[in-house]
Amino acid sequence: xxxxxxxxxxxxxxxxxxxxxxxxxxxxxxxxxxxxxxxxxxxxxxxxxxxxxxxxxxxxxxxxxxxxxxxxxxxxxxxxxxxxxxxxxxxxxxxxxxxxxxxxxxxxxxxxxxxxxxxxxxxxxxxxxxxxxxxxxxxxxxxxxxxxxxxxxxxxxxxxxxxxxxxxxxxxxxxxxxxxxxxxxxxxxxxxxxxxxxxxxxxxxxxxxxxxxxxxxxxxxxxxxxxxxxxxxxxxxxxxxxxxxxxxxxx
Amino acid sequence: xxxxxxxxxxxxxxxxxxxxxxxxxxxxxxxxxxxxxxxxxxxxxxxxxxxxxxxxxxxxxxxxxxxxxxxxxxxxxxxxxxxxxxxxxxxxxxxxxxxxxxxxxxxxxxxxxxxxxxxxxxxxxxxxxxxxxxxxxxxxxxxxxxxxxxxxxxxxxxxxxxxxxxxxxxxxxxxxxxxxxxxxxxxxxxxxxxxxxxxxxxxxxxxxxxxxxxxxxxxxxxxxxxxxxxxxxxxxxxxxxxxxxxxxxxxxxxxxxxxxxxxxxxxxxxxxxxxxxxxxxxxxxxxxxxxxxxxxxxxxxxxxxxxxxxxxxxx
Numbered sequence: 001x002x003x004x005x006x007x008x009x010x011x012x013x014x015x016x017x018x019x020x021x022x023x024x025x026x027x028x029x030x031x032x033x034x035x036x037x038x039x040x041x042x043x044x045x046x047x048x049x050x051x052x053x054x055x056x057x058x059x060x061x062x063x064x065x066x067x068x069x070x071x072x073x074x075x076x077x078x079x080x081x082x083x084x085x086x087x088x089x090x091x092x093x094x095x096x097x098x099x100x101x102x103x104x105x106x107x108x109x110x111x112x113x114x115x116x117x118x119x120x121x122x123x124x125x126x127x128x129x130x131x132x133x134x135x136x137x138x139x140x141x142x143x144x145x146x147x148x149x150x151x152x153x154x155x156x157x158x159x160x161x162x163x164x165x166x167x168x169x170x171x172x173x174x175x176x177x178x179x180x181x182x183x184x185x186x187x188x189x190x191x192x193x194x195x196x197x198x199x200x201x202x203x204x205x206x207x208x209x210x211x212x213x214x215x216x217x218x219x220x221x222x223x224x225x226x227x228x229x230x231x232x233x234x235x236x237x238x239x240x241x242x243x244x245x246x247x248x249x250x251x
Numbered sequence: 252x253x254x255x256x257x258x259x260x261x262x263x264x265x266x267x268x269x270x271x272x273x274x275x276x277x278x279x280x281x282x283x284x285x286x287x288x289x290x291x292x293x294x295x296x297x298x299x300x301x302x303x304x305x306x307x308x309x310x311x312x313x314x315x316x317x318x319x320x321x322x323x324x325x326x327x328x329x330x331x332x333x334x335x336x337x338x339x340x341x342x343x344x345x346x347x348x349x350x351x352x353x354x355x356x357x358x359x360x361x362x363x364x365x366x367x368x369x370x371x372x373x374x375x376x377x378x379x380x381x382x383x384x385x386x387x388x389x390x391x392x393x394x395x396x397x398x399x400x401x402x403x404x405x406x407x408x409x410x411x412x413x414x415x416x417x418x419x420x421x422x423x424x425x426x427x428x429x430x431x432x433x434x435x436x437x438x439x440x441x442x443x444x445x446x447x448x449x450x451x452x453x454x455x456x457x458x459x460x461x462x463x464x465x466x467x468x469x470x471x472x473x474x475x476x477x478x479x480x481x482x483x484x485x486x487x488x489x490x491x492x493x494x495x496x497x498x499x500x501x502x503x504x505x506x507x508x509x510x511x512x513x514x515x516x517x518x519x520x521x522x523x524x525x526x527x528x529x530x531x532x533x534x535x536x537x538x539x540x541x542x543x544x545x546x547x548x549x550x551x552x553x554x555x556x557x558x559x560x561x562x563x564x565x566x
Contacts, residue, residue: 003328019465029477053480061477063560068469075474076465080560089388095322095332114321117314119487120331123252126389126457128484128557137314194464197457197556200388208464 004091005103012106012178013144014084014205015161016187020212021171024064024077028163028172032060032081032142035162040147041112045135057131059142060163076211079172081163082129082142083196083204084108090121090130099139106178106205107146112138126200149174177205252390253490254550257311262380263409263542265305265338266402269373270410271298271417272345274431276369279348279358283427290421291352297413299345306338330386334379341376344368377406384549391456391566392553397446401439405508405542408439412538415516416531422524429520436513440505443545447501450552455565462559462566473562488555489563492548500548508541 036059037044046056060081067074084101088108091099098115101108110121115138122130122139130141145161148154158165160174175184184207187193193207275294278284310316323339325332348369351362358366381402384393411432418428460466481489492500512534519527519534556566 024475026477055478055480055482057483058478061482063473063477064475065463065465065471066474067463067465067471072469074468076463076468078463078465078560080477089386092328093331093383093386095325095329095335096318097321097325114318115315116318116321118312118322118331119314120383122484122487123555124387124389126556128488128560131483132314132487134314134483139314196464197461199457199461200556210464211468 004087004101007103007106007178009104010178011104011176012084012086012205013149013175014106014177014184014207015081015144015164016173016175016177016184016193016207016209017079018171018173018187018191018209019076019078020209021169022062022077022079023169023171024062024075025168026062027166027168028079029058029060029062031162031166033058035145035148036143039145040143041110041140043135044140045133047134057133057140059129059131059140074211074214079163080127080129081206082108082144083127083202083206084142084144086203086205087201089124089202093120093124095120107144108141109143109146110139110141112136112140115139126197126202127204144174177207252550252553252555253487254547255312257308259543259546259550261305261309261312262402263305263539263546264301264308266377266380266406266542267409267413267539268298268301268305269377270406270408271301271413272369272410273373273407274410274414275352276348276366276373278425278427279352279366280363280370282358282363283425284358284423286352286356286358287421288353288356290417290423291349291356293420294414294417295345295349295353297417299349302338330379330382334376334383337372337376337379341369341372344372373406374403377403389556390553391453392450392549395449395453397442397449400442401446404435404439404442405545408435408508409538409542411435412512412516412531412534415519416528416535419519419524419527419531429516432513432516436509436516440509440513443508456554457556457559457566459559459564462556472564473560476561484557485561488557489561490551492551497548497552500544504541504544504548506541507537508545512538512541 033044044057046054048054060079063078063080065076065078067076084106088101091101091108095118096114096116098111099121117137117139119132119139122132130139133140148162149159151159164172164174173184173187175182177184179185187209188207191209193209195204196208271294310319313319322332322335326336344365348365351357351365378399381399385398388394415428415432418425459471463471465471515530515534519530554563554566559566
């Protein structure tokens with residue numbers, strides 16, 4: 001049923017993405033593709049993969065934005081994937097019931113066996129999270145790595161979405177955002193994590209942590225500079241044995 | 252939004268078919284028209300062929316047309332599902348109404364009830380089609396009160412141009428038909444103009460700063476896209492039409508969907524059959540072409556919030 005189910009457990013699994021830390025390496029996107037092309041929604045097709053018009057289905061994409069102007073501008077890397085909204089219009093508009101939100105943990109999934117490929121869900125998603133697989137004629141989307149997070153064949157530390165475990169900068173975090181004392185919820189509270197496009201009332205579960213303000217040094221009129229090496233006083237140079245070697249060699 | 256031809260054809264033709272059925276139902280229920288067998292037969296033939304070909308065209312848009320029947324299951328939340336159910340169940344009253352008119356040549360009693368149900372189902376089906384678009388918060392050009400009105404008005408207007416052709420083919424002199432053509436044409440023109448005025452003056456729906464939540468750092472612009480070639484989301488949601496082309500197409504649409512068919516309907520009203528029948532046919536062709544241009548623009552001019560992540564400056 002594509003009506004939004006009553007969430008009985010209060011569990012809201014999702015991601016917290018720290019825009020202060022993300023370095024824009026695209027490892028999360030690449031490893032997402034790698035895992036999911038043989039996972040729950042496999043395969044994630046590529047069209048013309050070695051040609052001029054290479055494009056394909058990805059569940060996770062990293063955009064890079066420039067915010068502000070001139071010296072005050074910042075480059076912010078922005079990973080974007082399904083936000084597993086609490087009011088997912090993509091689920092409500094689905095005419096077949098193929099799109100659904102799980103009552104037990106809030107994950108939004110597609111049942112590919114009954115999807116008719118009408119693409120209306122992708123129109124309803126403001127975040128561009130759903131990508132159509134033209135080869136199999138069905139819609140595909142992020143599963144929050146449902147085939148990892150409950151997978152008892154994996155080590156417990158690996159039972160997180162692959163984008164989280166692969167992030168070399170630790171910018172992505174996975175947890176229960178419905179639990180106010182979970183690590184991710186505390187992170188959101190501390191750093192004022194926010195929703196994307198809150199005015200559309202989709203109530204995304206995933207939260208973004210804003211970039212931290214620049215340090216006071218950077219913002220002052222005269223930025224702190226490193227002292228040029230040539231201008232260092234004699235006393236800062238090497239002493240003892242190395243000084244003796246230096247003298248012998250420069251002679 | 253990418254203008255898919257199958258959807259444009261479907262909404263235009265099924266809209267005209269339902270409009271024609273609405274008017275046939277109205278004239279039968281009000282007993283403004285005698286149940287003449289061949290008039291009825293021709294009218295139902297036009298309406299049913301347009302509705303059925305439209306429905307078939309709409310399945311070309313699907314990745315799995317053979318599963319289309321599954322779309323009838325989610326009427327509790329999905330307008331697309333409701334539209335499907337109304338389109339299918341509507342054929343029950345339509346068929347009885349057609350049977351009464353064509354076989355029994357009767358418009359009274361239970362047949363009259365079927366005419367009333369036909370009116371109801373025709374309106375509800377077009378309403379459901381328009382609500383698919385009108386409930387998408389992601390597209391400002393659709394998520395507004397004008398969308399439903401314009402869909403209903405165009406359905407009625409195109410239907411009445413077809414009805415006008417029928418009246419001329421069977422040499423029917425019901426003054427009500429001429430009145431309806433004049434009024435519904437002006438209604439469609441007025442509501443579409445109001446829609447375009449709304450579209451041209453409506454402020455930014457969601458600014459790029461809200462898409463990323465980075466507005467506190469200053470204005471936000473895309474520095475580097477995640478992919479080098481256009482992906483599905485960009486192809487489907489990123490269709491862009493230059494404003495000058497849109498203006499030109501709006502003018503063409505005005506001539507073809509309104510001015511030419513409306514004038515032709517007026518000219519042919521009291522003239523020789525050698526003029527009025529070709530005139531009425533030309534009016535039908537024009538209004539269908541014009542409505543397809545209008546529908547194409549409905550998609551092409553619509554901006555989707557997703558494109559804010561791919562460099563769009565407003566939505």
